[in-house]
Amino acid sequence: MMQPIKEVLLFLLLAIFSKATGTKDYPNSRYSMPGDGASYCLSWRLAVEANNVRAWRTVPTQCLRYVESYMIGGQYDRDVELVVEQILCYVNEVVLSGDGMDAWILDVDDTCISNVYYYKGKRYGCDPYDPAGFRAWALKGGCPAIPGVLVLFNKLIESGLKVILVTGRDEETFGQVTRDNLHNQGFVGYERLIMRTAADKGKNAVTYKSEIRKQLLEEGYRIWGNIGDQWSDLQGECTGNRTFKLPNPMYFVP
Amino acid sequence: MMQPIKEVLLFLLLAIFSKATGTKDYPNSRYSMPGDGASYCLSWRLAVEANNVRAWRTVPTQCLRYVESYMIGGQYDRDVELVVEQILCYVNEVVLSGDGMDAWILDVDDTCISNVYYYKGKRYGCDPYDPAGFRAWALKGGCPAIPGVLVLFNKLIESGLKVILVTGRDEETFGQVTRDNLHNQGFVGYERLIMRTAADKGKNAVTYKSEIRKQLLEEGYRIWGNIGDQWSDLQGECTGNRTFKLPNPMYFVP
Numbered sequence: 001m002m003q004p005i006k007e008v009l010l011f012l013l014l015a016i017f018s019k020a021t022g023t024k025d026y027p028n029s030r031y032s033m034p035g036d037g038a039s040y041c042l043s044w045r046l047a048v049e050a051n052n053v054r055a056w057r058t059v060p061t062q063c064l065r066y067v068e069s070y071m072i073g074g075q076y077d078r079d080v081e082l083v084v085e086q087i088l089c090y091v092n093e094v095v096l097s098g099d100g101m102d103a104w105i106l107d108v109d110d111t112c113i114s115n116v117y118y119y120k121g122k123r124y125g126c127d128p129y130d131p132a133g134f135r136a137w138a139l140k141g142g143c144p145a146i147p148g149v150l151v152l153f154n155k156l157i158e159s160g161l162k163v164i165l166v167t168g169r170d171e172e173t174f175g176q177v178t179r180d181n182l183h184n185q186g187f188v189g190y191e192r193l194i195m196r197t198a199a200d201k202g203k204n205a206v207t208y209k210s211e212i213r214k215q216l217l218e219e220g221y222r223i224w225g226n227i228g229d230q231w232s233d234l235q236g237e238c239t240g241n242r243t244f245k246l247p248n249p250m251y252f253v254p
Numbered sequence: 255m256m257q258p259i260k261e262v263l264l265f266l267l268l269a270i271f272s273k274a275t276g277t278k279d280y281p282n283s284r285y286s287m288p289g290d291g292a293s294y295c296l297s298w299r300l301a302v303e304a305n306n307v308r309a310w311r312t313v314p315t316q317c318l319r320y321v322e323s324y325m326i327g328g329q330y331d332r333d334v335e336l337v338v339e340q341i342l343c344y345v346n347e348v349v350l351s352g353d354g355m356d357a358w359i360l361d362v363d364d365t366c367i368s369n370v371y372y373y374k375g376k377r378y379g380c381d382p383y384d385p386a387g388f389r390a391w392a393l394k395g396g397c398p399a400i401p402g403v404l405v406l407f408n409k410l411i412e413s414g415l416k417v418i419l420v421t422g423r424d425e426e427t428f429g430q431v432t433r434d435n436l437h438n439q440g441f442v443g444y445e446r447l448i449m450r451t452a453a454d455k456g457k458n459a460v461t462y463k464s465e466i467r468k469q470l471l472e473e474g475y476r477i478w479g480n481i482g483d484q485w486s487d488l489q490g491e492c493t494g495n496r497t498f499k500l501p502n503p504m505y506f507v508p
Contacts, residue, residue, distance in 0.1 A: 039328070039329060040332070040336075042333075043329070043332045043333045043336040044336060046303055046333055046501065047337055047340060049303060049304045050501075051304075051499070052340050053336075053340055074293070075288075075297070078297045079300055079301070081297075082294075082297040082298060082301050082306075082307075083301055083306045086301060086306050245305070247300065
């Protein structure tokens with residue numbers, strides 16, 4: 001007989017608080033389906049991750065606190081970890097040739113290392129993209145590793161795959177600082193870090209990354225997997241045998 | 255001074271309830287990030303929609319109540335509605351030629367009409383696929399329209415697009431009942447309903463649907479958009495100028 005009483009009490013308490021605080025951000029079911037505001041932001045985030053919302057410039061302002069809570073409250077980390085588990089299941093099935101040409105591609109920003117501290121100062125993406133601000137941040141070389149991806153990175157190398165990092169960052173400006181940042185965060189032992197050269201300037205991410213992957217195939221590599229936080233990392237040509245989309249509700253790279 | 259007191263009180267009440275009920279399904283932040291159980295299921299659902307989890311046979315048993323709540327508690331409907339809004343924004347930008355060959359492709363099951371009542375009896379996908387059970391259900395012709403998609407369907411036709419429905423259902427078994435079901439739910443005025451013939455038997459969905467789309471292009475149609483609840487509706491060849499993935503955490507079609 002305790003359970004119904006508990007539920008009635010909980011309902012009353014939540015109803016009182018919902019009224020008292022004037023918000024509907026508290027759950028409306030036992031299974032934590034969110035209230036109106038968070039419900040919209042959850043729909044928006046899902047649509048971003050499923051590539052239904054494209055070319056968005058900023059996070060909807062009403063989702064600032066939602067995205068903050070998502071990024072630093074634990075759900076982002078759990079989402080990354082579940083994808084990493086899926087990747088490891090797949091890697092276990094891959095039969096490597098042993099000729100040293102079995103490759104795996106990883107993006108860098110918000111795939112290996114995180115810009116969440118920078119985006120905290122940009123209202124988690126509610127502010128528009130600020131190239132000078134991002135440049136200053138990246139030049140500090142202080143992006144922390146995304147823990148689940150660092151574990152994965154090491155397992156990929158252990159399994160015999162050649163890990164190739166492909167980033168839209170410019171070699172001339174960010175070459176040394178990016179290598180240092182990756183190194184100080186434990187990303188050691190990758191095969192190559194490929195960055196934009198002068199010839200790649202102005203190319204969109206899909207074109208630039210497709211060309212890089214095509215060149216890798218021409219060199220004889222087999223691309224078993226490809227991981228990025230942007231759909232533009234995973235679309236275009238020669239995308240790889242399997243692609244994996246890591247979450248990123250803070251910005252969109254075309 | 256009221257706000258901090260309210261927050262402390264809310265925290266205490268939630269803490270007491272969390273202890274009292276022995277669950278962690280209540281929120282751990284102001285923004286309705288879910289507790290442990292729902293958190294896993296939310297990660298799983300996101301990974302399904304982002305095509306990171308593939309070829310899954312059943313919903314994880316611990317997510318039964320989560321998926322139920324998602325499907326019938328309102329979040330699924332809101333997720334569909336947000337995608338429909340995105341589709342309508344895109345449709346408004348499309349410039350039609352006026353030659354009657356501007357086409358739009360829609361899947362049928364869980365895109366136009368819903369099988370959620372059937373899946374309720376299959377523990378929302380926690381039970382494995384049951385071909386005989388699904389056949390009996392579909393032969394009743396009682397799948398309800400997905401309201402947001404019915405609105406969209408009519409707007410697509412109004413805008414001058416030729417709506418072509420492409421389904422993996424078998425023509426011989428389900429031809430008449432599917433046409434009747436679509437009609438009784440208000441899906442009237444589409445250009446064509448394309449179903450599997452004897453020649454398509456055994457083809458996986460990506461192959462079958464790619465062949466259909468290729469044939470449509472050969473007939474001169476331009477495929478402006480393509481909507482489905484399965485990634486296999488949206489991948490392969492001639493996928494269309496834009497694709498949109500509707501949510502479906504209940505089953506996976508390879």
